[in-house]
Amino acid sequence: MSGVPAGRALRWLCAVLPALLLAACASSPATQADTGMEGLGTRVLQQYIRPQTAALVRNTQALEIALHDYCAQPAQAARRSAVEARFADVAVSWAGVELLRFGPLVEQNRLEQFFFWPDPRGVMQRQLRSLLAAADPAVLQPARLREQSVAVQGLPALEYLLHADDGPAQIAAGEAAGRYRCVFAEAVGTNLVRLAGEIDAGWHAPSPVAAEFARPAPVNDLYRDAGEVATEVLKALSTALHVARDQKLAPALGEDAASARGSLLPLYRSGLTAQFLGAQAVALERFYAAGSFATSLPADSAWIDASLRDELRRVQQDFSELALPADRAVADEEARNALVHAALLLVNARALVDEYLAPALGVNLGFNALDGD
Amino acid sequence: MVRPRNSTAGAALPCTRREALRAALATAVIAGARPLRAGMQPADGPGRFLSARSHGTAHEAVLLDATGRDVAVLPLPDRGHSFAIDRARQRAVVFGRQPGFFALVFDLRDGRQLATLPLPEGRHFFGHGVFSLAGDRLYATENDFEAGRGVIGVYDARPGANWQRLGEFDTGGIGPHEVVLLPDGNTLCVANGGLLTHPDYGKATLNLATMRSSLALLDARDGRLLVNRTLPPELFQLSIRHLALDAGGAVWFACQHQGPASERPPLVGRQRSGMELELFSAPPAIQRELRNYIGSIAADPQRGLIATSSPVGGHIAWWSTYDARCLGSTPRPDGCGVASLGDGRFLVSDGFGGLATAGPADRPQVLPATTQGGAWDNHLRTT
Numbered sequence A: 001m002s003g004v005p006a007g008r009a010l011r012w013l014c015a016v017l018p019a020l021l022l023a024a025c026a027s028s029p030a031t032q033a034d035t036g037m038e039g040l041g042t043r044v045l046q047q048y049i050r051p052q053t054a055a056l057v058r059n060t061q062a063l064e065i066a067l068h069d070y071c072a073q074p075a076q077a078a079r080r081s082a083v084e085a086r087f088a089d090v091a092v093s094w095a096g097v098e099l100l101r102f103g104p105l106v107e108q109n110r111l112e113q114f115f116f117w118p119d120p121r122g123v124m125q126r127q128l129r130s131l132l133a134a135a136d137p138a139v140l141q142p143a144r145l146r147e148q149s150v151a152v153q154g155l156p157a158l159e160y161l162l163h164a165d166d167g168p169a170q171i172a173a174g175e176a177a178g179r180y181r182c183v184f185a186e187a188v189g190t191n192l193v194r195l196a197g198e199i200d201a202g203w204h205a206p207s208p209v210a211a212e213f214a215r216p217a218p219v220n221d222l223y224r225d226a227g228e229v230a231t232e233v234l235k236a237l238s239t240a241l242h243v244a245r246d247q248k249l250a251p252a253l254g255e256d257a258a259s260a261r262g263s264l265l266p267l268y269r270s271g272l273t274a275q276f277l278g279a280q281a282v283a284l285e286r287f288y289a290a291g292s293f294a295t296s297l298p299a300d301s302a303w304i305d306a307s308l309r310d311e312l313r314r315v316q317q318d319f320s321e322l323a324l325p326a327d328r329a330v331a332d333e334e335a336r337n338a339l340v341h342a343a344l345l346l347v348n349a350r351a352l353v354d355e356y357l358a359p360a361l362g363v364n365l366g367f368n369a370l371d372g373d
Numbered sequence B: 001m002v003r004p005r006n007s008t009a010g011a012a013l014p015c016t017r018r019e020a021l022r023a024a025l026a027t028a029v030i031a032g033a034r035p036l037r038a039g040m041q042p043a044d045g046p047g048r049f050l051s052a053r054s055h056g057t058a059h060e061a062v063l064l065d066a067t068g069r070d071v072a073v074l075p076l077p078d079r080g081h082s083f084a085i086d087r088a089r090q091r092a093v094v095f096g097r098q099p100g101f102f103a104l105v106f107d108l109r110d111g112r113q114l115a116t117l118p119l120p121e122g123r124h125f126f127g128h129g130v131f132s133l134a135g136d137r138l139y140a141t142e143n144d145f146e147a148g149r150g151v152i153g154v155y156d157a158r159p160g161a162n163w164q165r166l167g168e169f170d171t172g173g174i175g176p177h178e179v180v181l182l183p184d185g186n187t188l189c190v191a192n193g194g195l196l197t198h199p200d201y202g203k204a205t206l207n208l209a210t211m212r213s214s215l216a217l218l219d220a221r222d223g224r225l226l227v228n229r230t231l232p233p234e235l236f237q238l239s240i241r242h243l244a245l246d247a248g249g250a251v252w253f254a255c256q257h258q259g260p261a262s263e264r265p266p267l268v269g270r271q272r273s274g275m276e277l278e279l280f281s282a283p284p285a286i287q288r289e290l291r292n293y294i295g296s297i298a299a300d301p302q303r304g305l306i307a308t309s310s311p312v313g314g315h316i317a318w319w320s321t322y323d324a325r326c327l328g329s330t331p332r333p334d335g336c337g338v339a340s341l342g343d344g345r346f347l348v349s350d351g352f353g354g355l356a357t358a359g360p361a362d363r364p365q366v367l368p369a370t371t372q373g374g375a376w377d378n379h380l381r382t383t
Helices: A005-016 A018-026 A028-036 A040-072 A077-098 A103-114 A123-134 A155-163 A167-173 A176-202 A208-214 A226-253 A273-290 A299-320 A336-360 B014-027 B284-289
Strands: B048-055 B058-065 B070-076 B080-086 B091-096 B103-107 B113-116 B123-131 B137-144 B149-156 B165-170 B176-181 B187-192 B214-219 B225-230 B238-245 B251-257 B268-271 B278-280 B296-300 B305-310 B315-320 B326-331 B335-340 B346-350 B355-359 B362-366 B375-382
Touching: A040 A077, A040 A176, A040 A208, A040 A226, A040 A273, A077 A103, A077 A155, A077 A176, A077 A273, A103 A176, A103 A208, A123 A155, A123 A176, A155 A167, A155 A176, A167 A176, A226 A273, A226 A336, A273 A299, A273 A336, A299 A336, B048 B080, B048 B091, B058 B080, B070 B091, B070 B103, B080 B137, B080 B375, B091 B123, B091 B137, B123 B149, B137 B165, B137 B176, B149 B176, B149 B187, B187 B238, B238 B296, B251 B296, B284 B315, B284 B326, B296 B375, B305 B335, B305 B346, B315 B335, B326 B362, B346 B375
Parallel strands: B080 B123, B123 B176, B176 B238, B296 B335, B335 B375
Antiparallel strands: B048 B058, B048 B375, B058 B070, B080 B091, B091 B103, B103 B113, B123 B137, B137 B149, B149 B165, B176 B187, B187 B214, B214 B225, B238 B251, B251 B268, B268 B278, B296 B305, B305 B315, B315 B326, B335 B346, B346 B355, B355 B362
């Protein structure tokens, strides 16, 4: 934890003046953060959160329409292509929303409903196959589908329906099984529209989370000062960097090309992995930029801003220059280097946030608090 | 001193990490305890504590006295979590933090490593364990991670038995975190946290939408599931994780809420023999300070006190075991480890390497720093 003069000084103060501990330590992050981060919640809400959730609403709606058209004439290649293009749009906009692991996304298990992943035990595939075999149309009623397991109602389930088990040919053939599969896909599309709408609504009035996030105040329940908002934002940034590396990349990369498992990558069935992970790095950079943290950093910590942005851009570059589809690249001696490199950059980026950015801003993420057990 | 290289830094990936740990344990089995530093006096007798500590990527188990001074330090191959203590034979086991792939037996007098527990393939430690009253068995919470099933690993702790793993008990739930032995000596109480995890994904919860926590009682002799009590359905995302016993033998449990921050469920509960689980909330201001997360719980049975720490909220909340009332709270930034000092005060450790004493009737007194740059991990245990 080098470069933490404010935190160190405060701890020393607590050590020599225990009587002050009650007041000083209890409000430490807030006092530090209040000075430079007023309006942080409003900035992040207006410049990042709302544009991202609005895009997710638009893109899920477009996907729902494309799915409807496709199921009406499943043999038409253009309609299939339209579905795949709209699916990719949703994946990219989901990358921007997924990192907001607080507020409406984590209420009512919306995150798991939209994107049940990781799934090392293959729950989605098992449950989906069982539902496909039963072919009960009643299950696909919106109210019924949302009551089903979270594993069968989100984007990974839709990807499975569209791409796995010879799905495209089955749907194109228009027989009973293919028709049911397509109607199932339509139902999932409708569910995604519903979820995106709820997430978006949760970040607008009259949602108390949105109001408190934008205007922290002592009377609030969730966010009482700018320091608490800053902690939430930096925690989300840190967590997203952790998820990006430790969950999305590392398990698939394994220790070498021989032990790599491309099927552990998100959205590998649709071939969208690299695009999705690249979009996530873009989203992280935008999320960070919306906070305008650079203006709050003391002069001797200004390097953190440039370093973090640079790391995230290099991650984007690694994904955009990938020579093979990601699920094949992990098992290729040459191509996997870019992904190993991206994983390293993500580790560095997280260390920058946890060990340098947060302390420089007076935000105490905490060794135990950030990663408890 | 042999300090196995930690493999979580840099390019190492989880699969590598697990194997690197096994390799480190195989090749550096007897990592020596660090001798006392100059000026340190061995403080025999009561008033010693155990905790895990990290310095960046270096990890250790620390035996310390009540003034916060290191008595002995045992290097660990990865981050440690909690301990099982056999007072009669003056030995203890430190468990790796979940997903933990090591558990080391060491001498409580000098920190010397005595053995390594033989963890089978397909299992990892959750970080807690307990000895039988006679000290001839060791019970550890473990994950049968391919099946997603919680188990108690049973190890032969008799002298000369070489810590052979005798078998395992089904805990009746997922993600057993802490296990304690009830005063009857025959019953294990297990906190099934309800969180499905897989070591490939670290501590990520894979069943957030369907999780269900429970408190199970098992017969320590044969693993029979005696009782398995769950929380009410509306509290399905409340994870029971840590346990402490009061003077009457009731089990106090501390929870972590996995649901949204806008919810404020009770985080402290009690199980008395033959009764349903009881849950207790602090007054709203203190409940908020706990931020839906309790990292550690400790009892002072003689004085009827319970300490519950929230590193997330930076506060310790105090409770009375007599009337289950919250007695107040004390701020302690990133404070997590709590252990009774036996006089109504508790030793409290934090993630900044600090130690303090505090209690419901005592202002926190910060102990002189004995380490620089270290971070105390979640738990402090009284030896």
